[in-house]
Amino acid sequence: MKLFELARADDPGQAIAAGAKATTAQQGAEIRFIAGGTNLVDFMKLNVETPQKLVDINHLPFGKIEALPDGGLSIGAVVRNSDLAYHPIVRKNYAVLSEAILSGASPQLRNMATTAGNLLQRTRCMYFRDTAMPCNKREPGSGCAAITGINRSLAILGTSEHCIATSPSDMNVAMAALEATIHIRGTKGKRSVPIGDFHLLPGNTPQRETVLEPGDLITHVTLPPPAPGSRSLYLKLRDRASYEFALASAAVVITAAGGKITRARVALGGVGTRPWRSPEAEAELTGQPATQAVFQKAANAALRSAKPQSQNGFKIELAKRCLVHALKLVTQTA
Amino acid sequence: MSSQNESDKKPEIKSRPEFGKSTRRTFLSRLGMASLLASAGSIAPAFGERLEKEQSLSSESKDAIAVTLRVNERKYDLRIDPRTTLLDCLREHLHLIGSKKGCDHGQCGACTVHINGRRVNSCLCFAAMYQGDEITTIEGLGQPENLHPMQQAFVSHDAYQCGYCTSGQIMSAAALLKEPCGPEDADVKELMSGNICRCGAYQNIVAAIQSVRQTRSEEKQA
Numbered sequence: 001m002k003l004f005e006l007a008r009a010d011d012p013g014q015a016i017a018a019g020a021k022a023t024t025a026q027q028g029a030e031i032r033f034i035a036g037g038t039n040l041v042d043f044m045k046l047n048v049e050t051p052q053k054l055v056d057i058n059h060l061p062f063g064k065i066e067a068l069p070d071g072g073l074s075i076g077a078v079v080r081n082s083d084l085a086y087h088p089i090v091r092k093n094y095a096v097l098s099e100a101i102l103s104g105a106s107p108q109l110r111n112m113a114t115t116a117g118n119l120l121q122r123t124r125c126m127y128f129r130d131t132a133m134p135c136n137k138r139e140p141g142s143g144c145a146a147i148t149g150i151n152r153s154l155a156i157l158g159t160s161e162h163c164i165a166t167s168p169s170d171m172n173v174a175m176a177a178l179e180a181t182i183h184i185r186g187t188k189g190k191r192s193v194p195i196g197d198f199h200l201l202p203g204n205t206p207q208r209e210t211v212l213e214p215g216d217l218i219t220h221v222t223l224p225p226p227a228p229g230s231r232s233l234y235l236k237l238r239d240r241a242s243y244e245f246a247l248a249s250a251a252v253v254i255t256a257a258g259g260k261i262t263r264a265r266v267a268l269g270g271v272g273t274r275p276w277r278s279p280e281a282e283a284e285l286t287g288q289p290a291t292q293a294v295f296q297k298a299a300n301a302a303l304r305s306a307k308p309q310s311q312n313g314f315k316i317e318l319a320k321r322c323l324v325h326a327l328k329l330v331t332q333t334a
Numbered sequence: 335m336s337s338q339n340e341s342d343k344k345p346e347i348k349s350r351p352e353f354g355k356s357t358r359r360t361f362l363s364r365l366g367m368a369s370l371l372a373s374a375g376s377i378a379p380a381f382g383e384r385l386e387k388e389q390s391l392s393s394e395s396k397d398a399i400a401v402t403l404r405v406n407e408r409k410y411d412l413r414i415d416p417r418t419t420l421l422d423c424l425r426e427h428l429h430l431i432g433s434k435k436g437c438d439h440g441q442c443g444a445c446t447v448h449i450n451g452r453r454v455n456s457c458l459c460f461a462a463m464y465q466g467d468e469i470t471t472i473e474g475l476g477q478p479e480n481l482h483p484m485q486q487a488f489v490s491h492d493a494y495q496c497g498y499c500t501s502g503q504i505m506s507a508a509a510l511l512k513e514p515c516g517p518e519d520a521d522v523k524e525l526m527s528g529n530i531c532r533c534g535a536y537q538n539i540v541a542a543i544q545s546v547r548q549t550r551s552e553e554k555q556a
Contacts, residue, residue: 003397003415004416004417006399006416006460006463008463034460037460037463038455038458041419041459041460042439045439082452106527107509107513108454109455111452112455242527
């Protein structure tokens with residue numbers, strides 16, 4: 001691990017000023033904010049991340065979960081994943097989020113990991129993690145070893161010829177289906193970014209994963225009020241029953257009335273290069289009866305643009321079945 | 335912002351615990367060194383030199399920073415390299431070697447300790463970030479003459495084979511008692527999934543945990 005300077009921010013302005021001195025907030029950032037450290041420390045041990053300075057943001061006043069006047073929810077950047085998952089409002093109004101978080105990592109890691117850290121969680125692609133291998137995300141222009149290598153767990157949606165790395169987070173898939181908004185403070189003031197615009201597709205610049213610029217500090221995430229009468233669910237399929245990343249997962253938020261789906265929000269995990277919201281599936285579901293045939297049509301639509309690699313073609317069918325099953329479970333009357 | 339690099343201060347270790355007698359570990363490592371010296375005299379000097387270098391980096395380098403940690407209700411003033419994880423700090427600086435290094439990447443749970451009563455992977459914590467927090471290791475959970483109920487239950491249920499993962503398992507299980515966890519074995523297994531046991535003592539680990547939970551719920555009802 002490269003030597004770094006450790007500093008502690010006691011107010012957001014200090015953190016922003018410190019972060020702004022970096023040349024990038026993306027891969028290769030010289031200055032990193034650190035909170036739970038579950039992702040960053042791991043990558044620092046692998047020399048995938050080599051910051052010269054860490055700014056400890058654990059002491060900033062971003063540790064609260066607060067109900068909003070409009071019925072929505074505000075979640076502080078350094079709220080721990082376990083506190084978020086077990087929060088009574090989250091369990092009641094945003095079950096999909098609670099289920100998604102609890103399906104990821106281990107209790108120890110969830111006690112450490114934070115909201116903002118999870119939003120920035122980086123891929124598990126083994127070539128990204130191994131500095132001996134070429135990787136366009138880690139070292140732009142070096143090539144992608146995964147496309148011709150071991151790619152069973154990698155992405156089938158949103159890939160490019162330069163990168164097929166999967167977005168690993170469960171929380172973010174639920175956040176996408178819940179249409180979360182990410183609130184950022186930076187050198188130019190405050191701004192809000194819908195989660196759908198926050199994560200970038202790899203394209204020609206896989207080293208750029210989010211819209212964050214040097215000095216940008218995520219302060220909190222807001223969720224809109226739950227859609228009246230909606231039910232939500234997260235279904236995760238993986239190689240082990242627990243403590244494993246998704247091969248395919250589905251976050252669904254469905255409102256049904258009189259046997260018809262009136263509103264649908266669908267996002268997939270484990271298959272995309274970013275948390276994969278599927279407006280195609282939502283369009284197939286809206287206004288339709290909650291039947292197996294409709295679910296199948298929605299699943300086909302969600303995976304229509306999927307591009308399999310040499311070893312992960314099975315994910316197309318797996319993701320379809322995952323979505324169909326999630327829709328079946330969430331529309332079953334209790 | 336308070337920078338914690340105080341490179342101009344003279345390095346000193348204030349309360350590094352003194353051990354009057356050999357621990358099992360120092361004995362074994364001396365034994366290991368002795369046999370190494372005996373069998374490979376020519377490489378031993380290089381090894382010793384490297385060891386010295388690493389030690390000087392960890393505590394007396396100009397990059398060392400002053401930290402104060404509270405571990406098992408005791409305060410420690412130390413100078414450590416900022417890269418020192420909490421796990422390495424506990425083991426190498428404080429000689430609290432109950433917490434084990436398995437994967438060193440937050441995947442196996444052998445390093446589990448409590449910070450402010452919550453279980454975490456100490457291998458993924460930079461020690462200097464946890465000043466002011468209450469850190470509890472297996473040594474602080476209970477002692478041979480005064481075992482924590484979970485330690486006793488692991489003994490009673492033979493919930494280990496080689497024992498390497500055991501302190502992490504027990505720290506995890508003790509924290510689980512205060513977390514939302516359903517009544518079934520499956521619920522316990524899910525919440526213990528961050529602790530790997532390569533010997534496969536899972537059945538007895540679950541039995542040990544369930545026995546403590548059972549006793550606690552009976553005590554609550556009584």
